[in-house]
Amino acid sequence: MEELFARTGEKMAKSVEAVKRELAKIRTGKATVSLLDGVKVEYYGNTVPLRQVANISVPEARLLIVQPWEKGIIGDIEKSILKADLGLNPSNDGNIIRVPIPALTEERRKEMVRFVHKLAEEGRVSVRNVRRDANESLKKLKTAGEISEDDFHRAHDHTIQDMTDKHIKEVDTVLSAKETELMRV
Numbered sequence: 001m002e003e004l005f006a007r008t009g010e011k012m013a014k015s016v017e018a019v020k021r022e023l024a025k026i027r028t029g030k031a032t033v034s035l036l037d038g039v040k041v042e043y044y045g046n047t048v049p050l051r052q053v054a055n056i057s058v059p060e061a062r063l064l065i066v067q068p069w070e071k072g073i074i075g076d077i078e079k080s081i082l083k084a085d086l087g088l089n090p091s092n093d094g095n096i097i098r099v100p101i102p103a104l105t106e107e108r109r110k111e112m113v114r115f116v117h118k119l120a121e122e123g124r125v126s127v128r129n130v131r132r133d134a135n136e137s138l139k140k141l142k143t144a145g146e147i148s149e150d151d152f153h154r155a156h157d158h159t160i161q162d163m164t165d166k167h168i169k170e171v172d173t174v175l176s177a178k179e180t181e182l183m184r185v
Helices: 002-024 071-083 106-143 149-183
Strands: 040-043 046-049 054-060 063-068 097-100
Touching: 002 106, 002 149, 040 071, 063 071, 071 097, 106 149
Parallel strands: none
Antiparallel strands: 040 046, 054 063, 063 097
């Protein structure tokens, strides 16, 4: 049973991490390096993450600077940022790419909050699916006679449910922080 609990906790934590990663990609009107995490660049015939071919920095609140390690790929990087459909308009001066982060309108902020809620709900569903799988495994153990009725109910009603509640609360905390960040003007 301990192995089942460890595996369940690990899977639930991965679900929460996936939500955190997805939420980090969402633009809040404030420059962060993680905004460009999903950008892939064509580099010598391979598609690689932007971070592998350039240095990204945040010199001020509404500006990202992308400094390629090779000047020859500056155009490819610029095209990749545009193609990523992040609503950003990069410009280059031959050495570096400046990516200004436009302010979000009130309507866009509300739209993004709805999207963030949808992502969080997907995370909660994922955690609940892990709970369901763990409970099914417990039922199999009980049916096989490997655990007693009391152990089954204790694990089912308390341990697994407590894990689920903890991870769902973590998703809600991340959601709340992102929502506050989005609505801050």
